[in-house]
Amino acid sequence: MSATGTDRVIPDRLQSPFQRRLKSWETLLLAVAVAIFVLNSFASPYFLNAWNLSDATFNFTEKAMIAFAMALLVISGEIDLSVASIIALASTAMGAAVQIGAGAPALIAIGLVVGLACGAFNGVLVTIMGLPSIVVTIGTMSLFRGIAYIVLGDQAYGGYPPDFTWFGRGYVFWVISFELVLFFALALVFGVVLHKTNFGRSVYAIGNNPTGALFSGIRVTRVKFILFLLTGLMSGVAAVCLTGRLGSTRPSIAQGWELEVVTMVVLGGVSILGGSGSIPGVVIAAFVMGLVTFGLGLLNVPGIVMSIFIGLLLIGVIAAPRIWTRLRSRAAA
Amino acid sequence: MKVAKRILAALAAVASLALPAAAQDDPVRIAIVVKALGIGFFEAAAEGAEEAAAELGNVEIIYTGPTETTAEGQIEVINALIAQGVDAIAVSANDPDALVPVLQRAMDRGITVISWDSGVEQDGRQMHLAPSSDELIGRMIIQLAADHLPDGGDVAVLSASATATNQNTWIAEMNAVMDDYPNINVVATVYGDDLADKSYREAQGLMQSYPDLDAIIAPTSVGIVAAAQAVEDAGRVGEVNVTGLGLPSEMAGAIESGASQSFAIWNPIDLGYAATMIAFNLSQGNATAEPGGTIPMGRMGEVELDDTLSGAMSDPFVYDASNIEQFRDIF
Numbered sequence: 013m014s015a016t017g018t019d020r021v022i023p024d025r026l027q028s029p030f031q032r033r034l035k036s037w038e039t040l041l042l043a044v045a046v047a048i049f050v051l052n053s054f055a056s057p058y059f060l061n062a063w064n065l066s067d068a069t070f071n072f073t074e075k076a077m078i079a080f081a082m083a084l085l086v087i088s089g090e091i092d093l094s095v096a097s098i099i100a101l102a103s104t105a106m107g108a109a110v111q112i113g114a115g116a117p118a119l120i121a122i123g124l125v126v127g128l129a130c131g132a133f134n135g136v137l138v139t140i141m142g143l144p145s146i147v148v149t150i151g152t153m154s155l156f157r158g159i160a161y162i163v164l165g166d167q168a169y170g171g172y173p174p175d176f177t178w179f180g181r182g183y184v185f186w187v188i189s190f191e192l193v194l195f196f197a198l199a200l201v202f203g204v205v206l207h208k209t210n211f212g213r214s215v216y217a218i219g220n221n222p223t224g225a226l227f228s229g230i231r232v233t234r235v236k237f238i239l240f241l242l243t244g245l246m247s248g249v250a251a252v253c254l255t256g257r258l259g260s261t262r263p264s265i266a267q268g269w270e271l272e273v274v275t276m277v278v279l280g281g282v283s284i285l286g287g288s289g290s291i292p293g294v295v296i297a298a299f300v301m302g303l304v305t306f307g308l309g310l311l312n313v314p315g316i317v318m319s320i321f322i323g324l325l326l327i328g329v330i331a332a333p334r335i336w337t338r339l340r341s342r343a344a345a
Numbered sequence: 346m347k348v349a350k351r352i353l354a355a356l357a358a359v360a361s362l363a364l365p366a367a368a369q370d371d372p373v374r375i376a377i378v379v380k381a382l383g384i385g386f387f388e389a390a391a392e393g394a395e396e397a398a399a400e401l402g403n404v405e406i407i408y409t410g411p412t413e414t415t416a417e418g419q420i421e422v423i424n425a426l427i428a429q430g431v432d433a434i435a436v437s438a439n440d441p442d443a444l445v446p447v448l449q450r451a452m453d454r455g456i457t458v459i460s461w462d463s464g465v466e467q468d469g470r471q472m473h474l475a476p477s478s479d480e481l482i483g484r485m486i487i488q489l490a491a492d493h494l495p496d497g498g499d500v501a502v503l504s505a506s507a508t509a510t511n512q513n514t515w516i517a518e519m520n521a522v523m524d525d526y527p528n529i530n531v532v533a534t535v536y537g538d539d540l541a542d543k544s545y546r547e548a549q550g551l552m553q554s555y556p557d558l559d560a561i562i563a564p565t566s567v568g569i570v571a572a573a574q575a576v577e578d579a580g581r582v583g584e585v586n587v588t589g590l591g592l593p594s595e596m597a598g599a600i601e602s603g604a605s606q607s608f609a610i611w612n613p614i615d616l617g618y619a620a621t622m623i624a625f626n627l628s629q630g631n632a633t634a635e636p637g638g639t640i641p642m643g644r645m646g647e648v649e650l651d652d653t654l655s656g657a658m659s660d661p662f663v664y665d666a667s668n669i670e671q672f673r674d675i676f
Binding site for chain 1: 381382383407409410411412413415416417418420421422424425427428429430440441442443445446
């Protein structure tokens with residue numbers, strides 16, 4: 013550096029917006045997604061087929077719907093591990109309603125209301141009682157599914173009407189399924205809410221510093237309560253889609269999905285400690301997970317290997333930027 | 346309309362794929378979808394499927410399944426199989442209802458779909474292959490006891506609970522054929538509720554109440570192990586033969602000690618073999634699945650379909666000292 017102290021330039025921003033975008037998490041993830049897409053196209057002759065790709069979207073759309081709400085919740089510093097159990101309870105309630113002759117509108121209303129009610133229950137325990145969300149939702153995870161098991165035991169509810177199952181199996185246009193349309197619509201809604209509204213800013217603020225947010229006039233408990241309601245509601249939406257797709261309800265429905273949803277959120281670049289993350293990241297992460305499982309499925313890779321691959325992907329994508337910064341700071345020093 | 350569009354799309358996909366490959370040498374691809382990978386019973390079934398493939402020639406077996414025994418996992422696997430345009434799917438289902446929509450889609454696209462071991466509802470498959478039938482099991486359990494009682498004798502039944510549907514059906518079927526065994530008396534039926542300790546005590550009680558007892562028939566995998574243990578502990582090996590339905594891994598000790606001469610359960614290798622043969626014959630148009638019809642299954646003979654389009658493979662397979670070593674590690 014030949015410049016002396018006097019003519020040092022202080023940049024008005026650290027990186028140009030273009031540079032920042034280039035180095036962002038979303039870009040990295042998008043590159044991974046494109047790489048997986050290309051690799052899959054070469055690895056299997058069946059991959060590049062409109063119907064097959066359309067089928068593959070069902071592997072992630074329902075989980076991603078919950079992941080949007082979960083992303084907001086995690087950004088605010090909370091978590092909800094009961095989402096899969098909410099699906100089970102909402103699906104059981106809808107199944108019971110079918111037995112007494114409820115039609116599609118009533119079923120959807122029931123699914124969403126049960127989802128909201130479960131979300132409210134979690135929200136009350138966390139925000140009003142002040143309990144840690146991870147403990148509360150591990151408890152309600154057993155509670156909600158437990159109720160479904162008590163109601164159903166080893167039985168199943170079936171007989172859903174076709175205008176209800178359409179929500180899980182129907183196509184809006186050609187290969188574009190209703191679920192895929194809903195996925196994009198919800199991505200847009202959650203993206204706008206998080207990135208363009210005061211509510212979204214307060215979510216980030218709470219995640220970064222809840223006390224600071226409180227003293228800045230943000231109604232922290234109210235925002236958190238709304239986020240639990242939203243997560244419950246989205247679990248209800250997912251319950252409607254999944255129940256429609258399966259056409260039946262068993263208490264084991266959506267078993268283990270809570271971890272897949274959280275994986276999707278974390279892979280999407282949402283900090284598990286709260287305070288940062290984006291909806292576009294979660295959208296790309298949903299596609300990455302969907303493409304990986306479908307691509308490996310086409311090659312008949314056993315599920316165990318697939319889980320290992322997803323695990324490595326998660327660690328790899330999370331570790332890569334940190335290793336990169338560490339290497340750079342070492343090179344600079 | 347929607348279906349027609351789909352079929353067209355599927356046909357187009359198949360046509361575009363068929364072009365580069367030599368069309369005639371394409372193997373018949375049969376997918377064996379199991380409840381979850383890493384279960385000995387299903388690994389053995391896959392072995393049987395490979396045996397059938399070798400016998401048929403130009404058949405490729407795709408052995409697959411989810412990591413955990415969930416319906417959603419199986420649906421993802423089946424979606425991938427539909428995308429590959431396999432010729433047939435033979436599934437042991439985690440859920441009889443939830444798999445129906447995806448399997449119907451497979452059939453819409455011209456894939457042969459059968460269920461085996463654990464079935465799916467009739468709408469979701471062309472036929473179901475049960476390992477055995479109530480009637481065959483009922484006949485088998487008394488036959489097992491009679492085999493070692495050429496001069497007749499007293500036998501007792503140690504069942505699961507008094508309300509267990511399976512066991513009650515099998516015992517009723519057994520009683521229906523008792524006329525064929527005039528020298529054998531069933532002196533008692535007791536219930537161990539599928540609990541190891543209760544079954545053990547009930548077996549002890551039987552030996553005390555009926556000192557001349559020659560055999561205990563336990564058509565339950567819990568009861569048979571407990572009864573064999575009770576016979577060993579009472580020092581009555583060689584006098585009281587324990588038989589019925591059990592798992593080779595759990596019964597290997599009883600066979601070694603002689604407390605049990607033989608017992609029965611389905612053979613997973615035969616089951617995988619038969620399912621593959623049926624899937625092949627249906628997909629190649631060698632047979633059709635219709636009520637009352639039969640489908641050939643190679644060395645296992647023919648399966649006869651009932652009104653629900655399901656059929657039983659065979660008698661339960663008998664395990665004794667000659668083959669227990671081969672199967673004890675499998676399931």
